[in-house]
Amino acid sequence: MSTEARLLSRRALAGYGLAGYGLAGCGLAGLAAATILPRPALAQGKAAPVRIGLMLPYSGTFAQLGENITTAFELYLAERGGTLGGRPVTIIKLDDQSDPAAAPQNVNRLLSRDKADVLVGTVHSGVVMALVQASREKGVPLIIPNAGNVAASRELCAESVFRSSFTNWQPAYGMGRALAATGVKRAAWVTWDYAAGKEAGDGFRDGLKAGGAELTQTLALPFPETNFQPILAQLPGLGVEAVGAFFAGGGAVQFVRDYAAAGLREKLPLCGSGFLTEGTLAAQGAAAEGIRTALHYGDGLELPRNTAFRKAFREKAGREADVYAVQGYDAAQLLAVGLDAVKGDVEADKPLFAAMRGARIDSPRGAFTLSAGRSPVQNIYLREAKAGQNRVIGVAAEALADPGTGCKLA
């Protein structure tokens, strides 16, 4: 079905007050019955809450990431008095446990059982594919507040699929370029063996290449395992000058600690996509000191929007904000742009999506716009971990867009 046809059919269902039921399982009998119903739904619908399904990890290695996204999403809603586009908002939370196998069923629950009008999720690049598929099939607006799976902004891009985050390629590309600029010629990549780790490795490779250096080896272990010893034992024999890594959450804490404990820090400088040290520095302690990473956010960004956001987040959560919190906040800002434009009529797909596509988000990371693949065009900062902070020490890549290969949208 073409996107246009999908959007039309979703709107047609909305006219009968059936939008929340999705297309699946909506047989002829259901439609026939619907035609004889009175249609108070639209008038009432404006005052009824917009139902936002948050599908995120609230347990497992990415639990803290899901919590920070949620807290900051709710923070923005509270700043808006709990309404977007003039309608109250109801949030439904679902713990996806970063489990790709359970993802289709979880998405279905949010759409069919919980009648979500909008989907926001998730963290894990494998799990997000079920959300992308549902959004493409049903035309339900989706905002990805983390998962960097490149397909969502490339061959699987769609008018209904947005992200407030990054693609896995972006930060790692910046890191590869910054590392090559220091004169390193050969580097290795260490990661979990799943889409995010692989795609970040591609970015690191491309960044190194742009600076005249080479990615010579990739070593990986299954997600979310943390037995790093076999990999750490191999690194000194690879003939490389530096090691780049993609890990996040609890796994990143463990990897950075184990790397230092193995005595590798002095022999092989460790760098990576910024998630390696993001929201993890307190737990990593001295093991993280001096590690350079690249990310679309960093500590000490002196932007009024950032200062205000960090203060508000600290007051609400009792802890410091990080990139995950920023992405959650910006997911809510992006949705607000869309819903404000259609005065809360979430079924008005075309103007809703057009407003979101054209948004300029005043983010704590610095303002960003969206690429044709509906993914942020943003600065990738070079950071260095010092005294518990990821201090910005430069810009690794300015206004960087994902290549968007295979995305046919404008």
Ligand code: PHB
């Ligand atoms: C991903 O799976 O895309 C992912 C997970 C955690 C991160 C970043 C990316 O911190």
